Amino acid sequence: MPKLMVTLFSVAAGLAVANIYYVQPLITAIADEFHRGSGETSLIVTVTTFGYAAGLVFVVPLADIVDRRKLIVTLLSIVAVIQAVSAAAPSITVLTVVSGLVAASAVVAPIMVAFAATLAAPAERGGVTGRVMSGVLVGVLLARTGGGLVAQWAGSWRAVYVAAAVLMVVLALLLHRKLPTVPVGARLGYGGLLRSVVAIVREEPVLRLRCLYGFLSFAGFSAFWATTAFLLAGPPYHYGEAVIGLFGLLGAVGAYAARVAGRFVDRGWERWSTGALLLAVLLAWGLMAIDGGGALLPLMAGVVVLDLGVQGVQVANLSTIYALRPEARSRITMAYTGTYFLGGAVGSAVSGAAYAAGGWLAVCAAGAVFAVLALAIWAVQTLCRAR
Structure with a gap:
Protein backbone atom coordinates (compact mmCIF):
# COMPACT_ATOMS: atom_id res chain seq x y z
CA MET A 1 0.00 0.00 0.00
CA PRO A 2 1.66 3.30 -1.10
CA LYS A 3 2.71 5.59 1.74
CA LEU A 4 0.81 8.51 0.21
CA MET A 5 -2.40 6.46 0.22
CA VAL A 6 -1.83 5.46 3.87
CA THR A 7 -1.34 9.14 4.72
CA LEU A 8 -4.60 10.00 2.94
CA PHE A 9 -6.45 7.35 4.95
CA SER A 10 -4.88 8.62 8.18
CA VAL A 11 -5.79 12.27 7.55
CA ALA A 12 -9.31 11.40 6.38
CA ALA A 13 -9.99 9.23 9.44
CA GLY A 14 -8.73 11.99 11.75
CA LEU A 15 -10.82 14.72 10.12
CA ALA A 16 -13.90 12.51 10.15
CA VAL A 17 -13.73 11.56 13.83
CA ALA A 18 -13.03 15.19 14.78
CA ASN A 19 -16.67 16.02 14.03
CA ILE A 20 -17.88 14.39 17.24
CA TYR A 21 -15.36 16.22 19.45
CA TYR A 22 -15.61 19.82 18.20
CA VAL A 23 -18.49 20.53 20.56
CA GLN A 24 -16.61 19.71 23.77
CA PRO A 25 -14.61 22.97 24.10
CA LEU A 26 -17.64 24.98 22.89
CA ILE A 27 -20.11 23.96 25.59
CA THR A 28 -19.76 27.07 27.74
CA ALA A 29 -20.02 29.43 24.75
CA ILE A 30 -23.15 27.62 23.53
CA ALA A 31 -24.69 27.80 27.00
CA ASP A 32 -24.02 31.55 27.16
CA GLU A 33 -25.58 32.30 23.75
CA PHE A 34 -28.75 30.30 24.37
CA HIS A 35 -28.93 31.26 28.08
CA ARG A 36 -29.06 27.65 29.25
CA GLY A 37 -27.51 25.89 32.22
CA SER A 38 -24.67 23.40 32.13
CA GLY A 39 -26.99 20.42 32.55
CA GLU A 40 -29.10 21.19 29.50
CA THR A 41 -26.09 22.16 27.40
CA SER A 42 -24.07 19.07 28.33
CA LEU A 43 -26.93 17.02 26.93
CA ILE A 44 -25.40 17.79 23.51
CA VAL A 45 -22.37 15.68 24.43
CA THR A 46 -24.58 12.87 25.70
CA VAL A 47 -26.69 12.81 22.53
CA THR A 48 -23.52 12.90 20.43
CA THR A 49 -22.22 9.86 22.30
CA PHE A 50 -25.39 7.86 21.74
CA GLY A 51 -25.52 8.97 18.11
CA TYR A 52 -22.02 7.67 17.50
CA ALA A 53 -22.89 4.38 19.19
CA ALA A 54 -25.91 4.05 16.88
CA GLY A 55 -23.70 4.71 13.87
CA LEU A 56 -21.26 2.01 14.96
CA VAL A 57 -24.06 -0.54 15.21
CA PHE A 58 -26.23 0.32 12.21
CA VAL A 59 -23.92 2.06 9.70
CA VAL A 60 -20.41 0.58 9.97
CA PRO A 61 -21.44 -3.01 8.99
CA LEU A 62 -22.77 -1.65 5.67
CA ALA A 63 -19.17 -1.40 4.46
CA ASP A 64 -19.18 -5.18 4.03
CA ILE A 65 -22.09 -5.18 1.55
CA VAL A 66 -21.81 -1.85 -0.34
CA ASP A 67 -19.07 -0.02 -2.20
CA ARG A 68 -16.86 1.46 0.54
CA ARG A 69 -15.81 4.45 -1.54
CA LYS A 70 -19.42 5.45 -2.22
CA LEU A 71 -20.41 4.85 1.41
CA ILE A 72 -17.56 7.00 2.74
CA VAL A 73 -18.22 9.85 0.31
CA THR A 74 -21.95 9.73 1.04
CA LEU A 75 -21.44 9.84 4.80
CA LEU A 76 -18.99 12.75 4.58
CA SER A 77 -21.46 14.65 2.37
CA ILE A 78 -24.23 14.09 4.93
CA VAL A 79 -21.94 15.29 7.72
CA ALA A 80 -21.11 18.43 5.73
CA VAL A 81 -24.79 19.30 5.31
CA ILE A 82 -25.62 18.66 8.97
CA GLN A 83 -22.63 20.68 10.18
CA ALA A 84 -23.87 23.59 8.09
CA VAL A 85 -27.25 23.24 9.81
CA SER A 86 -25.45 23.19 13.18
CA ALA A 87 -23.74 26.47 12.34
CA ALA A 88 -27.16 28.07 11.80
CA ALA A 89 -28.99 26.33 14.66
CA PRO A 90 -31.63 28.73 16.03
CA SER A 91 -31.98 26.94 19.37
CA ILE A 92 -30.18 24.53 21.63
CA THR A 93 -32.84 21.90 20.92
CA VAL A 94 -32.06 21.97 17.20
CA LEU A 95 -28.32 21.88 17.90
CA THR A 96 -28.76 18.87 20.19
CA VAL A 97 -30.77 16.91 17.64
CA VAL A 98 -28.43 17.60 14.72
CA SER A 99 -25.41 16.76 16.91
CA GLY A 100 -26.80 13.26 17.30
CA LEU A 101 -27.33 13.00 13.53
CA VAL A 102 -23.79 14.20 12.84
CA ALA A 103 -22.36 11.61 15.21
CA ALA A 104 -24.34 8.77 13.63
CA SER A 105 -23.04 9.78 10.19
CA ALA A 106 -19.45 10.52 11.26
CA VAL A 107 -18.46 6.86 11.71
CA VAL A 108 -16.13 7.10 8.71
CA ALA A 109 -13.01 6.58 10.85
CA PRO A 110 -13.64 2.90 11.76
CA ILE A 111 -14.69 2.25 8.15
CA MET A 112 -11.42 3.80 6.95
CA VAL A 113 -9.37 1.69 9.37
CA ALA A 114 -11.01 -1.53 8.14
CA PHE A 115 -10.70 -0.38 4.50
CA ALA A 116 -6.96 0.27 4.95
CA ALA A 117 -6.52 -3.18 6.49
CA THR A 118 -8.22 -4.67 3.42
CA LEU A 119 -5.96 -2.86 0.98
CA ALA A 120 -2.74 -3.58 2.90
CA ALA A 121 -0.64 -6.68 2.30
CA PRO A 122 -0.69 -9.15 5.24
CA ALA A 123 2.94 -8.40 6.14
CA GLU A 124 2.26 -4.66 6.50
CA ARG A 125 -1.30 -4.74 7.89
CA GLY A 126 -0.30 -3.95 11.48
CA GLY A 127 1.87 -1.00 10.47
CA VAL A 128 -0.80 0.40 8.15
CA THR A 129 -3.50 -0.01 10.80
CA GLY A 130 -1.24 1.75 13.28
CA ARG A 131 -0.65 4.71 10.99
CA VAL A 132 -4.35 5.15 10.25
CA MET A 133 -5.17 4.85 13.96
CA SER A 134 -2.56 7.53 14.69
CA GLY A 135 -4.55 9.82 12.41
CA VAL A 136 -7.70 9.06 14.40
CA LEU A 137 -5.94 9.93 17.67
CA VAL A 138 -4.50 13.16 16.30
CA GLY A 139 -7.96 14.07 15.00
CA VAL A 140 -9.43 13.65 18.48
CA LEU A 141 -6.70 15.81 20.03
CA LEU A 142 -6.83 18.57 17.41
CA ALA A 143 -10.63 18.71 17.52
CA ARG A 144 -10.63 19.47 21.24
CA THR A 145 -7.85 22.06 21.10
CA GLY A 146 -8.41 23.42 17.60
CA GLY A 147 -12.16 23.83 18.06
CA GLY A 148 -11.60 26.17 20.99
CA LEU A 149 -8.91 28.13 19.16
CA VAL A 150 -11.06 28.64 16.03
CA ALA A 151 -14.02 29.76 18.12
CA GLN A 152 -11.86 32.24 20.02
CA TRP A 153 -10.21 33.57 16.85
CA ALA A 154 -13.50 33.96 14.97
CA GLY A 155 -15.42 35.23 17.98
CA SER A 156 -18.19 32.65 17.62
CA TRP A 157 -18.64 28.95 18.20
CA ARG A 158 -20.64 28.79 14.96
CA ALA A 159 -17.45 29.35 12.96
CA VAL A 160 -16.21 25.93 14.05
CA TYR A 161 -19.20 24.23 12.41
CA VAL A 162 -18.78 26.28 9.24
CA ALA A 163 -15.13 25.23 9.04
CA ALA A 164 -16.10 21.59 9.68
CA ALA A 165 -18.68 21.66 6.88
CA VAL A 166 -16.15 23.08 4.40
CA LEU A 167 -13.55 20.49 5.42
CA MET A 168 -16.00 17.65 4.88
CA VAL A 169 -16.92 18.90 1.38
CA VAL A 170 -13.26 19.11 0.39
CA LEU A 171 -12.53 15.70 1.92
CA ALA A 172 -15.49 14.06 0.19
CA LEU A 173 -14.38 15.40 -3.21
CA LEU A 174 -10.80 14.26 -2.62
CA LEU A 175 -11.75 10.76 -1.51
CA HIS A 176 -14.20 10.42 -4.40
CA ARG A 177 -11.22 10.92 -6.74
CA LYS A 178 -8.55 8.97 -4.85
CA LEU A 179 -10.15 5.97 -3.15
CA PRO A 180 -10.11 2.69 -5.05
CA THR A 181 -13.22 0.64 -5.73
CA VAL A 182 -13.02 -2.78 -4.08
CA PRO A 183 -15.45 -5.61 -4.95
CA VAL A 184 -18.07 -6.27 -2.28
CA GLY A 185 -17.30 -9.47 -0.39
CA ALA A 186 -20.61 -10.30 1.29
Missing part, protein backbone atom coordinates in the same frame (compact mmCIF):
# COMPACT_ATOMS: atom_id res chain seq x y z
CA ARG A 187 -23.98 -10.77 -0.43
CA LEU A 188 -26.38 -10.29 2.44
CA GLY A 189 -29.51 -8.36 3.18
CA TYR A 190 -29.31 -5.71 5.90
CA GLY A 191 -31.07 -7.88 8.50
CA GLY A 192 -28.86 -10.84 7.70
CA LEU A 193 -25.83 -8.57 7.92
CA LEU A 194 -26.64 -7.53 11.48
CA ARG A 195 -27.44 -11.11 12.52
CA SER A 196 -24.14 -12.28 11.09
CA VAL A 197 -22.25 -10.02 13.52
CA VAL A 198 -23.58 -12.12 16.40
CA ALA A 199 -22.55 -15.30 14.60
CA ILE A 200 -19.03 -14.00 13.98
CA VAL A 201 -18.57 -13.08 17.65
CA ARG A 202 -19.82 -16.50 18.69
CA GLU A 203 -17.51 -18.35 16.29
CA GLU A 204 -14.29 -16.32 16.82
CA PRO A 205 -12.68 -16.72 20.29
CA VAL A 206 -9.83 -14.37 19.33
CA LEU A 207 -12.35 -11.63 18.60
CA ARG A 208 -14.06 -12.18 21.95
CA LEU A 209 -10.72 -12.01 23.75
CA ARG A 210 -9.66 -8.83 21.98
CA CYS A 211 -13.06 -7.25 22.64
CA LEU A 212 -12.52 -7.96 26.32
CA TYR A 213 -9.07 -6.36 26.28
CA GLY A 214 -10.55 -3.35 24.51
CA PHE A 215 -13.43 -3.06 26.98
CA LEU A 216 -11.15 -3.11 30.05
CA SER A 217 -8.39 -0.88 28.66
CA PHE A 218 -10.77 1.81 27.41
CA ALA A 219 -12.77 1.63 30.64
CA GLY A 220 -9.63 2.65 32.52
CA PHE A 221 -8.78 5.33 29.96
CA SER A 222 -12.26 6.86 30.24
CA ALA A 223 -12.12 6.66 34.02
CA PHE A 224 -9.10 8.94 33.93
CA TRP A 225 -10.46 11.55 31.53
CA ALA A 226 -13.90 11.62 33.14
CA THR A 227 -12.55 13.03 36.41
CA THR A 228 -9.13 14.53 35.64
CA ALA A 229 -10.63 18.02 35.23
CA PHE A 230 -11.81 17.91 38.87
CA LEU A 231 -8.32 16.95 40.01
CA LEU A 232 -6.58 19.67 37.98
CA ALA A 233 -9.09 22.38 38.91
CA GLY A 234 -8.69 21.72 42.62
CA PRO A 235 -5.74 21.96 45.00
CA PRO A 236 -2.78 21.97 44.58
CA TYR A 237 -3.13 22.83 40.87
CA HIS A 238 -6.06 25.26 40.50
CA TYR A 239 -5.74 25.16 36.69
CA GLY A 240 -8.21 26.92 34.42
CA GLU A 241 -10.05 25.40 31.48
CA ALA A 242 -7.36 26.35 28.95
CA VAL A 243 -4.55 24.64 30.83
CA ILE A 244 -6.70 21.58 31.52
CA GLY A 245 -7.44 21.35 27.80
CA LEU A 246 -3.75 21.61 26.91
CA PHE A 247 -3.05 18.84 29.42
CA GLY A 248 -4.76 16.50 26.98
CA LEU A 249 -1.99 17.11 24.43
CA LEU A 250 0.14 14.71 26.44
CA GLY A 251 -1.99 12.10 24.71
CA ALA A 252 -0.10 12.80 21.48
CA VAL A 253 2.26 10.07 22.59
CA GLY A 254 -0.58 7.65 21.95
CA ALA A 255 -0.39 8.43 18.23
CA TYR A 256 3.22 7.29 18.21
CA ALA A 257 2.40 4.21 20.28
CA ALA A 258 -0.22 3.22 17.73
CA ARG A 259 2.39 2.97 15.00
CA VAL A 260 4.93 1.09 17.11
CA ALA A 261 2.40 -1.48 18.33
CA GLY A 262 1.38 -2.24 14.75
CA ARG A 263 4.96 -3.07 13.83
CA PHE A 264 5.23 -5.55 16.70
CA VAL A 265 2.08 -7.30 15.51
CA ASP A 266 3.48 -7.55 11.98
CA ARG A 267 6.47 -9.41 13.47
CA GLY A 268 4.22 -11.92 15.22
CA TRP A 269 4.70 -10.49 18.73
CA GLU A 270 1.09 -9.51 19.35
CA ARG A 271 0.69 -11.65 22.48
CA TRP A 272 3.78 -10.40 24.31
CA SER A 273 3.37 -6.80 23.18
CA THR A 274 -0.21 -6.89 24.48
CA GLY A 275 0.98 -8.11 27.87
CA ALA A 276 3.66 -5.41 28.05
CA LEU A 277 1.15 -2.70 27.10
CA LEU A 278 -1.38 -3.87 29.69
CA LEU A 279 1.39 -3.81 32.31
CA ALA A 280 2.20 -0.25 31.25
CA VAL A 281 -1.42 0.73 31.90
CA LEU A 282 -1.20 -0.65 35.45
CA LEU A 283 2.10 1.19 36.01
CA ALA A 284 0.46 4.41 34.84
CA TRP A 285 -2.17 4.21 37.57
CA GLY A 286 0.57 3.73 40.15
CA LEU A 287 2.37 6.85 38.93
CA MET A 288 -0.80 8.95 38.95
CA ALA A 289 -1.63 7.86 42.49
CA ILE A 290 1.63 9.25 43.94
CA ASP A 291 0.91 11.87 46.60
CA GLY A 292 -2.79 11.49 45.92
CA GLY A 293 -2.31 12.91 42.43
CA GLY A 294 -0.64 16.01 43.85
CA ALA A 295 2.77 15.40 42.29
CA LEU A 296 2.76 17.01 38.84
CA LEU A 297 5.67 15.18 37.18
CA PRO A 298 4.52 11.65 38.14
CA LEU A 299 0.98 12.63 37.08
CA MET A 300 2.19 13.82 33.68
CA ALA A 301 4.35 10.71 33.27
CA GLY A 302 1.34 8.58 34.18
CA VAL A 303 -0.80 10.26 31.52
CA VAL A 304 1.85 9.57 28.88
CA VAL A 305 2.25 5.92 29.91
CA LEU A 306 -1.52 5.40 30.19
CA ASP A 307 -2.11 6.77 26.70
CA LEU A 308 0.77 4.76 25.27
CA GLY A 309 -0.54 1.55 26.82
CA VAL A 310 -4.22 1.99 25.95
CA GLN A 311 -3.69 3.15 22.38
CA GLY A 312 -1.04 0.48 21.81
CA VAL A 313 -3.46 -2.21 22.99
CA GLN A 314 -6.08 -0.75 20.64
CA VAL A 315 -3.81 -1.14 17.61
CA ALA A 316 -2.66 -4.63 18.65
CA ASN A 317 -6.31 -5.64 19.00
CA LEU A 318 -7.36 -4.27 15.61
CA SER A 319 -4.34 -5.68 13.79
CA THR A 320 -5.05 -9.12 15.28
CA ILE A 321 -8.79 -9.27 14.59
CA TYR A 322 -8.44 -7.98 11.03
CA ALA A 323 -6.52 -11.15 10.19
CA LEU A 324 -9.56 -13.30 11.05
CA ARG A 325 -12.10 -12.80 8.25
CA PRO A 326 -11.11 -10.48 5.40
CA GLU A 327 -14.66 -10.49 3.98
CA ALA A 328 -16.17 -9.34 7.29
CA ARG A 329 -13.78 -6.64 8.52
CA SER A 330 -16.45 -3.97 8.88
CA ARG A 331 -18.68 -6.28 10.93
CA ILE A 332 -15.67 -7.23 13.06
CA THR A 333 -14.98 -3.50 13.47
CA MET A 334 -18.56 -2.96 14.61
CA ALA A 335 -18.34 -5.77 17.20
CA TYR A 336 -15.01 -4.52 18.54
CA THR A 337 -15.71 -0.79 18.58
CA GLY A 338 -19.14 -1.36 20.11
CA THR A 339 -17.58 -3.29 22.98
CA TYR A 340 -14.78 -0.74 23.26
CA PHE A 341 -17.31 2.09 23.40
CA LEU A 342 -19.33 0.28 26.08
CA GLY A 343 -16.17 -0.07 28.17
CA GLY A 344 -15.66 3.68 27.96
CA ALA A 345 -19.21 4.32 29.20
CA VAL A 346 -18.73 1.91 32.12
CA GLY A 347 -15.37 3.45 33.00
CA SER A 348 -16.81 6.97 33.04
CA ALA A 349 -19.70 5.93 35.28
CA VAL A 350 -17.43 4.05 37.70
CA SER A 351 -14.98 6.95 37.78
CA GLY A 352 -17.66 9.50 38.67
CA ALA A 353 -18.93 7.36 41.52
CA ALA A 354 -15.40 6.62 42.73
CA TYR A 355 -14.39 10.28 42.75
CA ALA A 356 -17.51 11.26 44.66
CA ALA A 357 -16.86 8.54 47.23
CA GLY A 358 -13.10 8.71 47.71
CA GLY A 359 -11.50 11.35 45.54
CA TRP A 360 -8.62 10.84 43.13
CA LEU A 361 -7.14 7.82 44.89
CA ALA A 362 -10.45 5.98 44.50
CA VAL A 363 -10.35 6.72 40.77
CA CYS A 364 -6.79 5.35 40.58
CA ALA A 365 -7.92 2.22 42.44
CA ALA A 366 -10.79 1.71 40.00
CA GLY A 367 -8.48 2.16 37.02
CA ALA A 368 -5.98 -0.26 38.51
CA VAL A 369 -8.72 -2.87 38.95
CA PHE A 370 -9.57 -2.64 35.24
CA ALA A 371 -5.87 -3.06 34.39
CA VAL A 372 -5.40 -6.02 36.76
CA LEU A 373 -8.43 -7.79 35.29
CA ALA A 374 -7.05 -7.38 31.78
CA LEU A 375 -3.60 -8.60 32.86
CA ALA A 376 -5.12 -11.61 34.64
CA ILE A 377 -7.03 -12.59 31.50
CA TRP A 378 -3.86 -12.19 29.43
CA ALA A 379 -1.86 -14.34 31.89
CA VAL A 380 -4.46 -17.12 31.87
CA GLN A 381 -4.58 -17.13 28.07
CA THR A 382 -0.78 -17.20 27.84
CA LEU A 383 -0.51 -20.11 30.30
CA CYS A 384 -3.18 -22.06 28.44
CA ARG A 385 -1.31 -21.63 25.16
CA ALA A 386 1.97 -22.66 26.78
CA ARG A 387 0.40 -25.98 27.78
